[in-house]
Amino acid sequence: MAYSDKVIDHYNNPRNVGALPKEDPNVGTGLVGAPECGDVMKLQIKVNQETEVIEEAKFKTFGCGSAIASSSLATEWVKGKTVAEALAIKNTDIVKELSLPPVKIHCSVLAEDAIKAAVTDWKKKHEK
C-alpha cells in the first residue's frame, strides 16, 4: 500500500505526542477505538476557561500509519481553535488533507470521534 507524503511525514514526525494531566479541570481526554479493532486513539485538549480556546493538544495512538497521521493532524488543527470550531472539524477534511484511501477512512472517523470525546470530557468537568 502506498502512503501519501503527508501520512509519511506525520508518521515520521508526529506532532504533539504526549500526555496532559487527566485530572486537570481544564483538560479534556478522549479515548476511542479498541485494541481488538487495531486502533486506539487518545486525544487530550487543554482549554482556556475564559475564551474556550484550545491552548494545547496531545495525542497517543495505537494503530496503522494512517491512524497515527490522522490523530497527529487532529491535534495540529484543534490547537488555537475554540471548542466550537474544533467540533466543526469533519473526518472528510482529514481524508482530504492526508489523501487517505477508502480503506483508511475509518482512521479519520476515529480522529473526529477523538476530538468530540475530548470536548465531551472537558464539558462534563464543568457541568453542574
Next chain:
Amino acid sequence: MVKLPIYMDNHATTPLDPRVLEAMMPYLTNKFGNAASRNHQYGWEAEEAVEEARKQIAALIGADPREIVITSGATESDNLAVKGVAYMYREKGDHIITAVTEHKAILDTCKHLEKDGFRVTFLPVNNKGLVDLDDLKNAITDKTVLVSIMTANNEVGVIQDVKEIGRIARERGVLFHTDAVQAAGKVPFDVNAMNIDIASLSAHKMYGPKGVGALYVRRRNPRVLLTPIIDGGGHERGMRSGTLNVPGIVGFGKAAELARTDFAKESAEMFRLREKLRTTFERELDEIYINGDLEKRLPGNLNMSFAYVEGESLLMGINDIAVSSGSACTSASLEPSYVLKALGVGEDLAHTSIRFGVGRFNTEEEVDYVAQRVIETVRRLRELSPLYEMAKEGIDLKSVQWAAES
C-alpha cells in the same frame, strides 16, 4: 553496510537461486521444444530434461519419479489432491478431514466441496498450533476418504506430527494428503517414512521459479487414483493435462536438488540466524510473544507479537525490510490472521504480529540490522501508544470499556 532493502519474507516466496536460473536458461532459449512432441529432437530433449527434473524432485521427498505430477503451483496441487480424491472416491465416502489453520488453497477447496454435497471436518488446533491426534482419530468415520493436514504452516511455521497422522489415516484405510510447500527442503521430509499418500510442493518456496509445482501421488501401497480437474491431452498420466512448462520444471528440479544436497548445512544456518533474531528481541524488549510452538517449527520462521504496537505501523517504520504482518490492516480482507485466531491469539495481539522468514540468502549482518531496526521502531511506537502507557500505569486493558468507533 548491509545492502537495502533486506528480504526476510521467505515464506511468501524465495529469490531464484542463480544456479537455478543457469539451469533454466537453455530451455528459455534454444531448447524450446514441447516435451509432448514425440517425433523430433526438440521434443526429445525437452522430455529428457523434464524426466531428469522429475527424478530430482522425487529424490527430495524419497519418492519414485513416476509418482510426481507436475502442476502450475501449490494451489493447483492442493485443488487436485482434495478434489481429485473426493470425486474419485465418491462412491466410497463423502467425508474429508482437514484443519482450521490450513492454507486457503485447502480451506476454500473444502468449502467448494461442501457446496457440492461433501462433508468436511475442520479440526481445531491447540494454542501451539498443533492438531490433537485424538481429535483426528475421533473424526474419522467409515465415510472418510481423505485427511489433509499441512506439514508446516505458512504463517507460524508450526510442524504437525505428520508421520503419526499418516499412520492413523493408513490404519483406518483413509488417504492422507499433506501440503508440504513450506516444509520440503527445510525439514526432513520423506513420503515413505512419514506415511504420506499425496503431497503438494511448490518450486518458488525453495529458490525455484514461480508458476510450477508438483503433486506427489503414491503408486503403490496404496495406489492413489485422482479425478483430474483439468482435462485435455492426457499429460502427466492423465492426471493433469496441459503442455509442460519445461524451463520451470527444469528450474524446479535444480532447486530440489540444491535443497537436498545443501539441506543439513542450510537448515542449521537458518535456525542459528532465526534464534539470534529471537534472542535479541527477547533480551531487548518486554511484552513480546511467540506465536505457535517454538520447538516444532520451521528453522527460518519467527512469528512474534509486539504488544501495543500495531503491525502495519511497525512495518511502515521498517520499510527497508520486507517482512509480513498478521495485522488486519495489511491484509486484503481487513480481518486479522485466521491462523493466529485459531491458535487463540487475541485480536489485540494478532494486530501486533510480525512474521519473519529467514532464508538461504540472509546473512548474519542482515539479521543484526533487522533486529536493531525492529527494536528501535517498537520502542518509538510504544512511546506513541496509549495502550503501552495504560499498561505501564497498571491498567488492565481487558477491563477497559472500549468505545468502539461509530
